[in-house]
Structures are given as C-alpha cells and as structure tokens.
Amino acid sequence: MSREKTIFTRIIEGELPCHKLFEDEYVIAFLDIQPLARGHTLVVPKESAPSMDKLSAESASALGRSLPSLCRAVMRATGATAYNLLQNNGREAGMSVPHVHIHIIPRYPDSTHSFLWGPGEIDHSEASKLAEAISATMD
Secondary structure, eight states: OOOSOOHHHHHHTTSSOOOEEEEOSSEEEEEOSSOSSTTOEEEEESSOOSSGGGSOHHHHHHHHHHHHHHHHHHHHHHOOSEEEEEOOOSGGGTOSSSSOOEEEEEEOTTOOOOOOOOOOOOOHHHHHHHHHHHHHTOO
C-alpha cells in the first residue's frame, strides 16, 4: 500500500481547499469536485482507511451519526426529490480514492444516472452455508 497521501487526507489536513459542509472530530463532508448531480456530497472519515473493513468502529459510528443530518441538509438545500448513498471498497468495486468515503448523490425528476441492476435468484442451499460461514467469521 502506498504511503502517499490521498486527496482526501490532503483536504483534511488543509493542504487542498474544499467546499466544506460539515466537520467534527471524526468526519468531514464537502461537495464533490466531479459531481454526478448538483449537491453531490462526499462524507469522509478523518481516519485514513482504504476500505470499510479497515475502518475503526469509532470512525464508522461517526460516519453513521453524520449521514442523516447531511442527507436532510442536501435535500433541503438542493430541492432534490430523492438521493443515493454510494460507498465503494476497492478498485474492483469502483473506488478511485483509497480512503473510505460515502457519496450522497441527490436525485431530481430529470436525473438520468442509474445504480439499478437486475435481480438475481438466490440458491437457498448455498445461501444457508454461506450465511453460516460469514456469521462464523465475524469479529
């Protein structure tokens, strides 16, 4: 893993400017500079972790606490009718900055972007075994 600072670390440390919406001891939120929609917001823990499974419980809790208020604020300020929360982990999942972040992406009546997929069908026999395996390996 690279020791080089991510763009988010540089924003957190004040090296790069941002359009800040919120900041506390654990979290910073700012407008995305490459927005998918007006009001596209990034919510970033100050702890530098490359994926959610590497993030401390304390930082994860702080992210969770800040999201409802930020979502309401984005909706009120933009007039959006809905929003998506998007969080990717790892390059193969579409993550471009290896620092945990959650996107709040406002939706409008004329929005055309989509995160929809065709539903699959669960194999209940395999799912039972998989559920057991996942449960058995939880911390």
